[in-house]
Amino acid sequence: MAPPFKRLLFVDDEPAIRVTLSAILRRYGFFVTVAATVAEALEQIRTSEFDLLLCDLNIEREGDGYEVIRAIREVNPRCVTIVLTGHPALESAVEGIHLGIDDYILKPAQADALVALLAEKLAARQPKRRVLAVSYDEQVLRSWATLLEGRGYVVNSVKDDAGIRQCKPGEFDALVLGSSVPNEKKKILIEEFRRRCQVPIISLQKGNGEHATDAADYQCDGDPELLLKLIDNVTSRNAALQKSEAQSAASGSGGNGVPVRQN
Secondary structure, three states: OOOOOOEEEEEOOOHHHHHHHHHHHHHOOOEEEEEOOHHHHHHHHHHOOOOEEEEEOOOOOOOOHHHHHHHHHHHOOOOEEEEEEOOOOHHHHHHHHHHOOOEEEEOOOOHHHHHHHHHHHHHHHOOOOEEEEEOOOHHHHHHHHHHHHHOOOEEEEEOOOHHHHHOOOOOOOEEEEOOOOOHHHHHHHHHHHHOOOOOOEEEEOOOOOOOOOOOOOEEEOOOHHHHHHHHHHHHHHHHHHHHHHHHHHHHOOOOOOOOOOEO
16 A cells, blocks of 8 residues: 555656656655546546646646546545646636646656655645643743744643643644643643543653653653654654554554653
């Protein structure tokens, strides 16, 4: 099974372009399915899942590439759609805006420019990781939000218990508890959170030698650089674990994920 975010449907009626460009895209790690006609493309869309569509504008007749784009938009609105065209026109651009096309690229397409464009548009469509941050210090919360959002995270900052009680399974990729929250309170919040979300929990300590008594998965001091690295590591590891478990479930083999504690 092709990994998500790499499945590409390439539609073009010119055999030489299909062979050459699909071979290049495969070398860049894309899993490419080709179609030479509108009917072939529509059948692929009905029977397979795609993350990207690279489609000639005029396949069998002028503008019929839009039929393919409409079809994939119906089944996957988040699919990245790039139009190949040798004859750009205002009418095409207007129609493309209505269909939410991500971009146009002119024939003959330069491989490096095309791959860079696909990567850029694909990265913009991928879901961002979400962090729930709890602290009794509003300035700390603002600092965390600035740092993490600059790193591409979505941050939900709270200074009371409500954010913990209201969170839903799968809503967050990590929980960060600030050093302003007493350890005894952290124990309660961690227990409450784990009833709802099974994701990594990071507890920040005051750096005064105080022994950590909460049940967080990771302990960290307040150094921003270390915290950012830790969040990157644990959310990446958690995403990989979730992907592995999903693949195991899909194959019927089950999963053996073992949580790791870092002190």
